[in-house]
Amino acid sequence: MTDTTTDSRPRLPDAAGTAAAGRPPIRPPHLLGRAGARLRATARALPWLLFGAVLLLPVIGFLLVAVTPRLFGQGDAWFTLSTFGQVMSGWTGRAMLDTFLVGTGAAAVATVVATALAWITERADLVGRGVWRLLLWALLLAPSYLESLGWTWLVEPQGVLSRLLGHDPVALRSVVFGPAGVVWVLATRGVPFAYLAVSALIRGMGREFEDAARTHGGNRRSTARLLLPILAPGLWAGFAIVFAESISDYGVAATLAAQANFPLVTGAMEQSISTFPAQFPLASALGWLLLGLVALALLAQRRSMRGRSFTVLSGRTRPAVRTRLSVRAQAGALTTVGGFFVLALGIPAFGAAAAALLPSGGSVTLTGLTLANFRQVLHTGELLSALGYSARLSVITATAALVLGAFAGRALARRGDGAAGRILDLLLLAAIALPSVLLASGYIFTYNLPLASHLGIDLYGTSALLVLGYLAGALPSAARLLSGSLGQVSDSLLWAARVHGRPATRAWTGAVLPLVAGSLVWTWLIAFCGTLLELPVSQLLAPPGSEPLSVAITRQLQGYNVGAGAAMTVLVVLAALALIAAALGVLRLLLPAAHRLEAVA
């Protein structure tokens, strides 16, 4: 899963930043003058460069194979562009066009929904705002293929609806298994991203713009027309992020779109690699085009921001007063917001739960609901071993992402500090923008090259490579998340502890750790849950003989055991929720101060 939101989130001015502004930043002593300083900066950048090489070089190698297949023994030409022509025609060409259209549609729907949602939750006194925000988080964390599967279980022939209603919902199925269904699932997945991009702007935009427009004679409609350009940077950011996320999404391409016979680029890439013999140049060319589309979206967003400076947050901005909704408006808003979440989360969840609870055959009655599927899951070792395998790898990945992310985040928070920070920033940005499918394809290709085994790198087909792939996906967002909270802790807090007699480690654990513990736990949980149910990297890099959870679950789509697969999904999601609740509970118990600080902030 790629995460582009963290980059576009506006950084609020924090106390640490303003306090530290007056003094020179802390730098290490310069023993050898300027040359020494440069040497030290390079030395500090070195581990990150190495790390970046391990994570990103395979992708570069993979991308090169499209233009110079002979270099990698994949064809006759040293340099060719013919693969691109091949890709742009036939069914891959259709996949390209579909992907573009689906991405645009999903981005437009998500931006509109998210803006409306943000306006209602941030500027009106809608009841249950906490619940809605929680649901947005759930939407953000749930992998796209789970929502696809929920819909699939519901509408497929012999699915939940057909058995409940007694007849096959053909019309609904043709809608869900088609462009509309694909766009809807991708759009609902994109809503949290777009929400993050616009809500801060909407929250921070004081009432003064509205008041000024109204006092100068603008009616509601012209006021809205005035406010839209002010919100434009957020809207564009939201649109670009959702577009980039949607076109690089693999979960929907592998499930809903595959069922609907509706090819998308990420699915096409996976297919070109999994067929025998693998068509790497073709997949590589698709990768180029995908990357081009992502870059186009991000560029368009930057262009739309250029030359504009809508500083809506200033020291003078008064917090906006929430509009009081009348009872009727309140009911209407609740129905709309509730309706969205029912369609986005409720129905797929219902599909999964019902599929898990229904008996495998025969007529459906309320008393006929059974826990047999759950019993089967818990008694057959197959799915449990998949869970165990994925959980083990997720713990390793999340822990590594946390430790490396903390160091990277800290370096990132002191970005002005020379080459190391800039290189790191660039690496993370590249890793975030790379679609997971492309990343995984790069790993398969590069670590399978004869050169790799010549160099003694025998990672191909091992769990280590799978973890590496997971880490490449989890680390960038972990680093971004942590750079925010680590950057907010003023240096003087640590130095105050040192000056008042505490050695380095104990000063950090006493003065800094309690302040960042909350975000450390959150970062670990997000990385863990994201990896536990991760699909594209798992699908492509799983070593023979070991089946990651997501692969086991999606395999149920082939009609092998629908009930058990759904039961497994329900169990895993519940277990993940329980883990999150337990971790946050323990955190509150052990660090009551952290909880209090959250309340203050």
Next chain:
Amino acid sequence: MTAHLRVENLSKSFGPTRVLDGISFAVPPGRFTVLLGPSGSGKTTLLRCLAGIERAESGSIHLGERALAQGRSHLPPDRRDLAMVFQDYALWPHMTAAANVGYALRRRRLDREPSRRRVAEVLARVGLSDHAEQFPHQLSGGQQQRVALARALVAEPGLLLFDEPLSNLDADLRERLRVEIATLTRESGATVVYITHDQAEAFALADEVGVLEGGRLVQLGSPEDVYHRPASPFVARFTGLAGELEGTLEAAADAAATVTVRTAAGPVTAVAGGTARATGSRVRVLVRPAAVTIARDTGTEPVAARTLAGTVVDTAYRGRGYDHVVQLPGGVRLTGVFDRSAQQRGTAVRLLLDPEGCFAFPDPAAASTPVAVAENPEPIRTTLEVR
């Protein structure tokens, strides 16, 4: 507990910029030294070197017999036995006021009960007994600064460092806390180094004032010394002027090292600063606000050579009297000319200049520029008045 601080030849650079350039000074045990300088003068870096947060490139720091930094050796901050009040207070937000103070006391390894008593005692001293269990965000700015002060005092360190502790507070609170810092630190007997860019604050607090310019310590002396015998035009300007007059040296007057300067506004007697002794050389006369008084026109005084004619251009009521801006012939304006009674704008007045508050320094610009009166000298105004 209290100790002698010795800093010798301390230097440090950030990249190509030399921020500390061979700084040497000593603070006797229990004395209060204020380092005064504009931003960028290196005072914060110097303080951070003393604390051990920054590493100096060369030079040494000794506290009593112990070397805190010398050559390549560098004692980490936690082993220097000092305490510091930070500009942004640096209170740990997850600890109550009492816990913040108690954290700093743990280095003394006291038992629970004596430790608790000591924390309560120090919090009472800074007037925060009722706020011991509150978190920093529940306290006002002044209260937060008091907690930081209590935290610095609680373990009775040998050396106390203050990093512009009053700069984030409003004027009224600043004055009250200044008095508390002055009394509490002297009660504790600690050796104190305090940095600020506010000359009034520096003069009010210090036993000794050191003035920093561009990483060099340009003058170190008692507040009176610095005020009455500024070592350079920079020191004079930074510690407060009413205005500057350009002129030529007429004659070295007498043994008290005063000189007479012929200016566009008339002859002025001033203390000779620097080495401007040759008759006819170009000098600038820097005038302290306190040295200028409006002459009473009683009719009995002779029209002395030392009075200058001028016109009042602004009158500002200051409660105890009035601050006037007086324009002299030639265009120079003297600001902060105090008088108990108001002079209306446009009134012609005669000014009496006390030679003790006028300093003649060689004019470096004179060689290249013709005799021209500075249009807007913009002297740094000060609230400080020496009577």
